[in-house]
Each structure stands twice: as C-alpha cells, then as structure tokens.
Amino acid sequence: MAALLALPAALPVSGWAQPEALAVTEHQAETATISNGLAEANHAGYTGSGFVNYDNETGAYVEFTVTAATAGPATLTFRYANGTTADRPMDIAVNGAVAAGGVAFAGTGAWSTWGTRAATVTLAAGANRVRATATTAHGGPNLDKVTVDTGAVAVGRPADVNGQLRVCGVKLCNQYGKPVQLRGMSTHGIQWYSQCVKTASLDALASDWGADVLRISMYVQEGGYETDPRRFTDMVHGYIEEATRRGMYALVDWHQLTPGDPNANISLARTFFTEVASRHRAKTNIIYDIANEPNGVSWAGIKSYAEQMIPVIRAQDPDGVVFVGTHGWGSLGISDGRTEQDILDNPINATNFMYTFHFYAASHQDEYFNALQRAASRIPIFVTEFGTQTYTGDGANDFAYSQKYLDFLAANKIGWTNWNFSDDFRSGAVFKQGTCAGNTFTGTGPLKPAGIWVRDRMRTPDNFPTS
Secondary structure (H helix, E strand, O other): OOOOOOOOOOOOOOOOOOOOOOEEEEEEEHHHHEEEEEEEEOOOOOOOOOOEEOOOOOOEEEEEEEOOOOOOOEEEOOOOEEOOOOOOOOEEEEEEEEEEEEEOOOOOOOOOOOEEEEEEEEEOOEEEEEEEOOOOOOOOOEEEEEEEEEOOOOOOHHHHHHHHOEEEEEEOOOOOOOOOOOOOEOOOOOOHHHOOOOOOHHHHHHHOOOEEEEEEEOOOOOOOOHHHHHHHHHHHHHHHHHHHOOOEEEEEEOOOOOOOOOHHHHHHHHHHHHHHHHHHHOOOEEEOOOOOOOOOOOOOOHHHHHHHHHHHHHHHHHOOEEEEEEEHHHHHOHHHHHHHHHHOOOOOOOEEEEEEEEEEEEOOOHHHHHHHHHHHOOOOOOEEEOOOOOOOOOOOHHHHHHHHHHHHHHHHOOEEEEOOOOOOOOOOEOOOOOHHHHOOOOOOOOEHHHHHHHHHHOOOOOOOOOO
C-alpha cells in the first residue's frame, strides 16, 4: 500500500547533535535511608560502594533525599538488578504521596546484570523525600542508585502526560486508564531517507507540528535490516532516544513487505526485537509493531507469527504494547478479497496488543472505510500508516475522504501515523524535494500540500485525560 518502490540505498546517514546539558544528579541506594533491607556488595556491576538488597516482604523501602532548584517535573531512573523471573513492582512516592504506583521491575536475567526503570514525578522546590517501596512479598529488586533529571521533562509532552500505555478493551489507554488518541508521522525507509530524520526536523515535528508519536520505519528487505543488522538496529536505538528526548512515543516498525509472509523473517525478528525490547525496557514510550503489511499470507499464518513473537517481546518488556499488521497489506483483509471476520473468528491469543489498519484515501474508500467502522467496535485498532493519495503514495490528494477517515478516528480515539516524513518526489512525502539537505522544517514553507494538510490536523490540541 505504501510507496515502496526501489530507491537509491547510498544516501547519507545523518548524525545527531549533542543534547544540551541537563540538570542531572545521582543518589546511591546504599547511602540512602533503608527500611527492611541491607547494603551489600556481593554481586558485580554495581556503582558506588554497593547496592540495597530488599528484604522479601511488602513495605520494604529505600528513601532518597533529592534536592530540586525549582518545583516541576523530573525523571527518576532507577538502576537495579532482578535475578528472578518474577516482576518486583514498587510504588514510587514523593514527600509521602505515591507519584507512580506499581512500577514494574522485571527480571534482568541475573543479579549481576543491571537494568534501568524510569518514572516521571513532580518535585517541590528544595529537599524532597523520594521513596521506592516494594508492593509484593517478593520485596524489591537489588537497587543500585537513582538518577534524577530535572531538565529532561517538559510539562504537557505526550509521553510524559500519558506514561506507560496499555490496551483496555478496544482502546489504547494511558497510565490513568483513560482512552487516548496518538497522532504522528512515519519516517520513510531509514535506509533511504535518514537525512530527513535529524535534530532540526524532529524538533519541528515535536514542537511545531505537535506530534505525539514517531513511527520508525525500518525495512527488513529492500536494502534494509537484513543487509546490515548491526547498523540498522543501532539506527533504531538512536531514533528511539531522540523521540524520548522530545517527549514523543517511539513506534518501532518492523517493515516487512516483500516477502509478505512475516514468518519468512521470524528468526531476524526474534533477534531484533529481543535486543530493542531489552535495551529500552525501562522506557514507558515504546510501542512495538511486529509486522508492517502482511500480504500473500492467510490470517491464520499471521496469527501464528504473532503468537510466537509477542512472547519474545514480553520476555524483555512485560508492559510494552504490541501492534500486529492485518492481512491484505494492513487492510483487515479487504485487499485480499477477505474481511475482518477472519480476525473476529480467530483472534490472536494475547493481551495488551492492537491490530493495525492502513488506508490511502484516494484508493481505499467505502469498502475499506466500512470495514474499519465495523471492526473498530470489536477489536483494538491503530492506523499505523495512511496517506491522502493513492496506495502508491502518489497522485492527487483526496482531502475530503481523508477527512472522513480522520473524523471517524478522532471520534473513536483511534491513533494514527501519516506516511511519510521525507522529501521523496511523491505527493505523499510531506516535504518539498531538497528540504532535507537543509535545516528548515518549521512552518508551511517547506511543505507540499499533503504536508500542510496533515500538519494542520496534528496541531489541534490533544485530549489526554488524567482523571
């Protein structure tokens, strides 16, 4: 469905500017106030002079004294080890009030293997008591330290407000259990258009466009991942960090297209998602899309793939939301002469996941729209790719039918990402050709008509309920 014709693979890979210095302090657990636990040093890899081994009981805690220059939001990043397979959740309280409840501290594989888990809280000006309290009889993990970043969080940024997402019923819900709609952009294939995904363009996407989510489109074939797994995995890691710095969600797109059966790439997918989920498990802004546009494969084949891949991610990131592409190039089966009934009759046996739908408004009209309407009340759906043009990502824009889709998506709080954030020659690329060679991405000047249209619809205020 997307414009995925062969393109030169020799385009340059952009570098990242160094981020500005942030207000960051570190506090060692072994020097904090400990209740029902011991400072120990019998497992390698800790920082400072040791770590805290929580007693195996509910209510054990470590309390840090944290000073903030001014009142406001902060990111607390806990470094920990959990050598068991059981989650050891903790409540994070600030000055006696729980600020982040039930934060997961999943197994890290060994007591000498250290991971991180982050939580966003609000600190008062001056001294603050930050307490991490075990909420189960397993106690807490071994806690090494907490890093406090008072400069990395801006009030109102999408990932900061909504926190860890989860699927509730047929909706995508935020940390408060409220349905939310995320709106954002998809990169073009990063093997071709990485020069369009850089500091200036992402600053514009987050601040000028008001995007909630960045879809990182990593092709498996077509000169992508399979040609250099290390390079492309590292590129994805970098883009995740850039989205995180700007308070956006990072949607990691395993962009299999040819072959259309995702089972053909399942070994590669296991390797890729194991590393990505392990590296970023402590973040609350990661979404995993394990199959972009399955085609030439039955729904049963996609279901089998999903039920093998979802546990791969869950083993590393128990809380992460997973997306699964539908048959017929993400059309709920319509482009294959099927319907959403295939899915309804044989749903994926998993939780905390969503099915994806793609449309190109000039090509996919009543039959596709009606299928989306029918399915949206029965299964959780996210539109990970759409365009205002034909399914090739080219041709004239049909803004009227595009608006019909977007009105329905807004009314039903179904999230979307638009194809695509590049200066490709096609009408579906939002920037005029040559834009990505420079550093001017704000306003409407650099944009094609489709870019102006989708930017306008992204700039309307988000509705992220918190109570």
